[in-house]
Amino acid sequence: MVEIAQDKGFFLLKFSEQEANALGIDKNSIYELLKAKNNLWVMTETEKKAEEKKQDVKKEEPSPLEEKIIEYLAKFSLSDRVVGNFEKKLSKEEIETLKKMISEKKVEKFKLNESYKVPVYRIVTNGELLYDNKEKPIEEYTLEKDGFLVVKNELRAKQLSQELTDDIKAGKIKGTRSFTGEFYIIKTNLLDKVIDQTLAELKKEKNVCLSKIVKATSLTPTLIKIAIEFLKEEGQVMEKKMELYQYIE
Missing domain, CATH: 1.10.10.10 (Winged helix-like DNA-binding domain superfamily/Winged helix DNA-binding domain)
Known part of the structure; x- marks a missing residue:
């Protein structure tokens, strides 16, 4: 049997799990209760509950100086990206930006293999992607x-x-x-x-x-x-x- 309960200024209809299942009540829906006549009430489903809006996390856009560093790393030759050589091509502000990007793991020092004594700078990628590696037309x-x-x-x-x-x-x-x-x-x-x-x-x-x-x-x-x-x-x-x-x- 459905019961009426009061909680914090609200009146609640309390269904047992068996009753709710038998009536097909969806806990994710909103219902409207209307009085049709004395001793007769009608409950109708009006809409689904709106999901809580997730806060939009704004993607951090690179600053103008960061964009320059990214552009340099994309265009400069491998020898120009060698640690020590790369800095010589940057302004003081760009060098500070490079240090900041390294600390934020946006740029890293990378050795192509163990035979290289000095690493090169490269942009950090999020994870290694797998590709087909198949010869084809x-x-x-x-x-x-x-x-x-x-x-x-x-x-x-x-x-x-x-x-x-x-x-x-x-x-x-x-x-x-x-x-x-x-x-x-x-x-x-x-x-x-x-x-x-x-x-x-x-x-x-x-x-x-x-x-x-x-x-x-x-x-x-x-x-x-x-x-x-x-x-x-x-x-x-x-x-x-x-x-x-x-x-x-």
């Missing part, structure tokens, strides 16, 4: 699944650069063009990982062929080629002949 590569794109059409490459402007400025994506005309667009966190493994193999021997690096790293030929293109830009690798590379100390 170039038109099937996507940033979401593979972490990179290969484009042969220059107009399409320019269009993609415009679409990805924010990520490029933020240092999340980098792009380059190969000698044979392909445009490579790749996520920075993936590129750093591939460069690390590629350099480790290049330093073992004077001349290393593509197939040997692929076998040693278990990475696809296309990924290795992309890393090589960036390393060639940095002046760290020379392609002696097609798919035969030499590390430049």
Whole structure:
């Protein structure tokens, strides 16, 4: 039997669990009680309870100086991002901003591998993303699944650069063009990982062929080629002949 109880100035209808289930009463709903006539009351469901509004946590936007640091890290060559060299290119205010970003774990000092005596600065990414790592026709590569794109059409490459402007400025994506005309667009966190493994193999021997690096790293030929293109830009690798590379100390 339904009972009426008073609590803190309110009158409450008290149902047993069995009664509530039998009537199909939803605790997340709001009901309206109306008197139809003497001794007859009608209870109707009016609406669902509104969920408590979550406070909007505003995403912290980088300051103008932080944006400059991010832009530098995205555009500067690997040698220019070496700790000690990088600071020489900054103003006093930018150096203080860099220190602040390091303390806030927005920027970190990173060694590509143990053979490097001095680390380089890079933007911190939230977690390591996993990609397919499968060789496929170039038109099937996507940033979401593979972490990179290969484009042969220059107009399409320019269009993609415009679409990805924010990520490029933020240092999340980098792009380059190969000698044979392909445009490579790749996520920075993936590129750093591939460069690390590629350099480790290049330093073992004077001349290393593509197939040997692929076998040693278990990475696809296309990924290795992309890393090589960036390393060639940095002046760290020379392609002696097609798919035969030499590390430049």
